[in-house]
C-alpha cells in the first residue's frame with residue numbers, strides 16, 4: 001500500500017438483537033447492559049473503540065434499548081449525590097467514562113433483519129468514510145485492545161479487515177469463515193468468505209469474530225437487502241462481494257475473547273475479568289478453591 005489509508009474515526013455498534021439466549025434476563029434489560037464484574041458489556045466495547053482512536057460512536061438500537069442511551073449520558077441527580085457525599089473517585093470514574101458531547105448517535109433498526117441490515121442502518125452517520133463495526137457481545141480483553149491492534153494493520157494495508165479466531169471445525173456453522181491466502185505475522189490475506197458453512201464445506205477454521213473495519217462501498221451492496229443464511233441480511237455476504245475489489249485481511253489479535261452473548265461465555269468473562277482485578281481476585285480465588293471439584 002503506497003498511500004496512507006483514510007483515518008478511522010467512526011464506529012457502528014449494532015445492538016438491536018433480541019438476546020433470546022439470555023431470556024428472561026433480557027426481557028426488559030438489553031443484553032449489552034449485562035455487567036461483567038461492574039461494567040456493562042457495551043462500555044467495554046466503547047472504551048476499546050475510544051482507545052483505537054474512534055471519535056464518533058453510532059449505536060443501532062431497537063425497542064427497549066433506551067437505557068443504553070441513558071448509560072452514555074449524565075445522571076445529574078446521582079452525580080450531585082456522589083459529590084455531596086464525598087465519593088469523588090466514583091464520581092470521577094462516571095465522568096471519565098462519558099463520551100464527549102455530540103459524539104454519540106442513535107438510530108433504530110426497527111426490525112432485526114440481520115447484522116448486515118443493522119450496519120446498513122448506520123449509513124447516514126458514516127457517509128463515505130471507512131468505519132469500524134464493533135459487536136459488544138464479543139468482549140475482547142487485551143493490551144492494546146483488539147480494535148487498536150486492527151487499526152495498526154489497517155494503517156499498513158488499508159481496505160477491509162475482520163478479526164478472526166481459530167475455532168474447532170465443528171463450530172463453523174456458527175461463524176463467518178474465511179478462505180485464507182498468504183499469512184504474514186498476525187495478518188492473513190482473504191480470498192473468500194462464507195457465512196455459517198457446514199464443517200465439511202468450510203474453507204478453513206479461521207472464524208470471524210465481532211470486529212470489522214469496512215469501506216463505505218459496503219453500503220451499496222447492503223442497499224440490495226439480499227437475504228442469506230437464516231433468511232437474514234448477512235454482513236458476511238456483503239463482504240464476500242468486495243473480495244478482489246479492495247484489499248481484504250484477517251487479523252488474529254492477541255486478545256482473549258469471551259462470547260458474552262452466550263451464558264457460559266458470559267460467566268467465563270466475569271471470572272476472567274474478576275481474576276484480573278487486584279481488588280477482587282483474592283476473594284474470587286478463595287471462592288473458586290472452595291468449590292466442589294466436580
Ligand code: UTP
Nearest residue numbers: 014015016017018019020021112113114115118
Ligand atoms: P446475535 O446473533 O447474537 O443475535 O447478534 P441476538 O438477537 O443479539 O441474540 P440471540 O441469538 O437472540 O441471543 C450478533 C450481534 O448483532 C446484533 C446484535 O445486537 C449483536 O450485537 N444484531 C443482530 C443487530 O443489531 N440486528 C440484527 O438484526 C441482528
